[in-house]
Amino acid sequence: MADTFPWPEGKRFALSLSFDDARASCLDHGIPLLNTHGVKATFYVLPHPVEEHLESWRAAAEAGHEMGNHTASHPCSANFHWISPDRRTEDWTLPQMETDLDEATVALQRLLDVTPRSFAYPCGNTTVGRGEQAHSYIPAIAKRFVCGRLFKSEGPVDPATADLSAVFGVDMDERDYADLVPYLDQARERSTWLVLAGHDMCLDKRQGVRRETLEALCVLADGDAWVAPVADVADHILAHRQVML
Numbered sequence: 001m002a003d004t005f006p007w008p009e010g011k012r013f014a015l016s017l018s019f020d021d022a023r024a025s026c027l028d029h030g031i032p033l034l035n036t037h038g039v040k041a042t043f044y045v046l047p048h049p050v051e052e053h054l055e056s057w058r059a060a061a062e063a064g065h066e067m068g069n070h071t072a073s074h075p076c077s078a079n080f081h082w083i084s085p086d087r088r089t090e091d092w093t094l095p096q097m098e099t100d101l102d103e104a105t106v107a108l109q110r111l112l113d114v115t116p117r118s119f120a121y122p123c124g125n126t127t128v129g130r131g132e133q134a135h136s137y138i139p140a141i142a143k144r145f146v147c148g149r150l151f152k153s154e155g156p157v158d159p160a161t162a163d164l165s166a167v168f169g170v171d172m173d174e175r176d177y178a179d180l181v182p183y184l185d186q187a188r189e190r191s192t193w194l195v196l197a198g199h200d201m202c203l204d205k206r207q208g209v210r211r212e213t214l215e216a217l218c219v220l221a222d223g224d225a226w227v228a229p230v231a232d233v234a235d236h237i238l239a240h241r242q243v244m245l
């Protein structure tokens with residue numbers, strides 16, 4: 001591709017901040033910080049924790065943050081010791097996964113009055129079943145959502161060529177801002193899209209995005225980065241691809 005892409009407002013690259021699992025620290029610390037900077041992020045929420053703090057999550061959605069689908073029961077690979085036997089993707093089928101995805105959408109419609117438009121693969125897993133009986137559930141995501149986000153990926157997303165059903169998501173948990181600068185520089189250099197993925201917000205702990213890191217990322221919105229929710233960036237990419245046809 002040419003090393004430029006027509007991002008809105010003449011911005012040089014796109015940046016999405018995404019946070020998984022609907023952790024309470026997002027409500028307590030993270031969303032107030034984002035709101036102070038006028039930055040909109042994507043939250044891949046699970047219905048159960050949303051229900052526990054319903055008013056606060058409703059307020060976050062009303063403030064313009066994207067509420068994405070992250071399944072209802074968070075199935076993950078049996079490689080994780082903490083995953084309960086009934087949620088091991090190796091033992092799931094495609095219909096079972098589709099039911100779980102749709103349950104999450106219906107729950108979020110009921111709780112938050114929003115229909116999720118993008119998705120984050122729990123633990124970054126994209127398959128169900130095992131061995132010769134394993135199947136990708138990327139097609140099920142493509143049918144339902146404008147975008148699906150992976151986890152612990154290598155770098156930014158090429159807007160000209162990427163399959164939006166499985167875009168790279170770079171881990172920002174437990175990292176200093178300086179650790180993320182090489183990824184930001186790659187995105188800036190080639191005019192691509194960096195999707196960052198984290199969990200807890202403003203907590204210096206395992207699976208937590210540090211406050212200083214988050215603040216430095218928010219400030220990029222005042223410069224050459226188009227900082228926008230995942231579904232908004234995916235919409236923009238698709239609209240541009242239509243023009244290019």
Ligand SMILES: [Zn+2]
Nearest residue numbers: 020021122123
């Ligand atoms: Zn998760």
